[in-house]
Amino acid sequence: MIVCAHVNPDGDTLGSMLGMYHILTGAGKQVERACNNTTPPQFEFLPGHEGVGPNLAEREWDLIICHDASDIKRFGSVYEDHKDLFERVPSICIDHHVTNSGWATCNVIDTTAAATAEMVYYFARDLGFPIGVEAATCLLTGIFTDSGSFQFQAVSPRTLRAAADLVEIGAPLPRIAHETWRKKTFASVRIWGAAFSDLKLSDDGRYCWSTVTQEMLRDNAASFNELEGAVSHMSGIDGPRIVALFKEAGRDEIDVSFRSMDDTDCTVVATKFGGGGHKKAAGCTVRKPLSYAVTDVLAEVAKLVGSAEAVAV
Numbered sequence: 001m002i003v004c005a006h007v008n009p010d011g012d013t014l015g016s017m018l019g020m021y022h023i024l025t026g027a028g029k030q031v032e033r034a035c036n037n038t039t040p041p042q043f044e045f046l047p048g049h050e051g052v053g054p055n056l057a058e059r060e061w062d063l064i065i066c067h068d069a070s071d072i073k074r075f076g077s078v079y080e081d082h083k084d085l086f087e088r089v090p091s092i093c094i095d096h097h098v099t100n101s102g103w104a105t106c107n108v109i110d111t112t113a114a115a116t117a118e119m120v121y122y123f124a125r126d127l128g129f130p131i132g133v134e135a136a137t138c139l140l141t142g143i144f145t146d147s148g149s150f151q152f153q154a155v156s157p158r159t160l161r162a163a164a165d166l167v168e169i170g171a172p173l174p175r176i177a178h179e180t181w182r183k184k185t186f187a188s189v190r191i192w193g194a195a196f197s198d199l200k201l202s203d204d205g206r207y208c209w210s211t212v213t214q215e216m217l218r219d220n221a222a223s224f225n226e227l228e229g230a231v232s233h234m235s236g237i238d239g240p241r242i243v244a245l246f247k248e249a250g251r252d253e254i255d256v257s258f259r260s261m262d263d264t265d266c267t268v269v270a271t272k273f274g275g276g277g278h279k280k281a282a283g284c285t286v287r288k289p290l291s292y293a294v295t296d297v298l299a300e301v302a303k304l305v306g307s308a309e310a311v312a313v
C-alpha cells in the first residue's frame with residue numbers, strides 16, 4: 001500500500017498519513033510513505049517522518065490511500081511521475097475539504113471534520129485497528145494543527161473526544177503544541193515580520209494583503225516553509241473581511257493563502273485560480289509573475305467583498 005500526503009505538507013496531511021502508516025504497518029501491511037517533499041523541520045518530531053519522500057519502490061502496489069487533498073494534482077511529483085500507477089491501482093481519498101472533487105476510486109469526505117486526522121482516528125477505531133502511541137502522536141498533531149490549536153469553528157465535541165482519546169493513548173499534547181505552534185526559528189520570525197510590515201489595506205478597508213518575494217526570503221535567510229503560520233496571525237486583524245498572502249515560491253509560481261475574518265467564503269476566489277480549501281482558509285497557486293498574480297487575484301477578492309473596484313498595486 002502507498003499512503004500519500006499533499007505537496008508542501010502541513011501537520012494534517014503528514015499527521016494523518018503517518019498515523020495511517022503506523023496503523024497499517026501495525027496490522028502487518030507493507031506501506032510506502034509518499035510525498036512530493038521530504039518532512040519540513042517542524043514536523044521532524046513525528047515518528048516515522050524519516051521515510052517520507054517522492055520516490056516509490058518498484059513493486060505491485062495494491063492500494064493508494066491519499067490524505068487531505070481535494071484534487072489529485074495536490075500530490076505534485078508523486079502523481080506526475082506515477083500517473084500510470086494512479087490509473088491502475090485503486091485509490092481511497094480521505095479528506096475534509098468542501099472543494100473535494102471526488103477524484104479517487106473511493107472517496108471518504110467529511111466536510112464537518114476539523115482535520116483529516118480526526119477522520120483517520122475514527123476510521124481506525126471503528127474498524128478495530130489498534131492505535132499505538134506513535135499513531136496517536138501523528139493523529140493528534142494533525143488535529144491540533146488543522147484546528148488552529150482547537151480554536152476554529154470546525155472543532156466539535158467529536159474533535160475533542162478524538163483528541164482526548166489520543167492523549168489517553170499517550171500522545172504528548174504539550175510537546176506537539178511546542179513543536180508545531182510555539183517553537184520558531186530565528187529566520188521565520190524575521191520573515192513573518194517582513195510579511196507583516198508589507199501589509200496593505202484596500203481603500204475601503206474591506207480586504208488586506210501582503211507579499212513575500214524570493215528576495216525577502218533571501219534577505220532574511222528564510223526558507224519558503226518558514227512562512228507557514230504567518231497568515232493565520234493576519235486573520236486576527238480587526239476590520240477587513242479577508243486577507244491574502246502572496247508567497248513567491250519560484251519564478252512565475254505564486255502561492256496564495258486566503259483567510260476570512262467573517263463568513264466570507266475564501267474558496268470562491270481560490271477555486272477561480274484552480275485552488276481550493278475551506279470557507280475560512282483556502283489557497284491556490286498562480287503561475288504568473290508576482291505583480292500580475294497580485295492584480296488578478298485582488299480583482300476577484302474585491303468582487304467577493306463588494307469593493308467598488310480593485311486597488312491598483
Ligand code: AMP
Nearest residue numbers: 257258275276277278281282283284285
Ligand atoms: P494554506 O493557506 O496553505 O495554509 O492553505 C489553506 C487551505 O487551503 C488548506 O486547507 C489547503 O489544503 C488549501 N490549499 C492551499 N493551497 C491550495 C492549492 N494550491 N490547491 C488546493 N487547495 C489548497
Ligand code: MN
Nearest residue numbers: 010012013068
Ligand atoms: Mn492540508
Ligand code: MN
Nearest residue numbers: 012068116146
Ligand atoms: Mn486538513
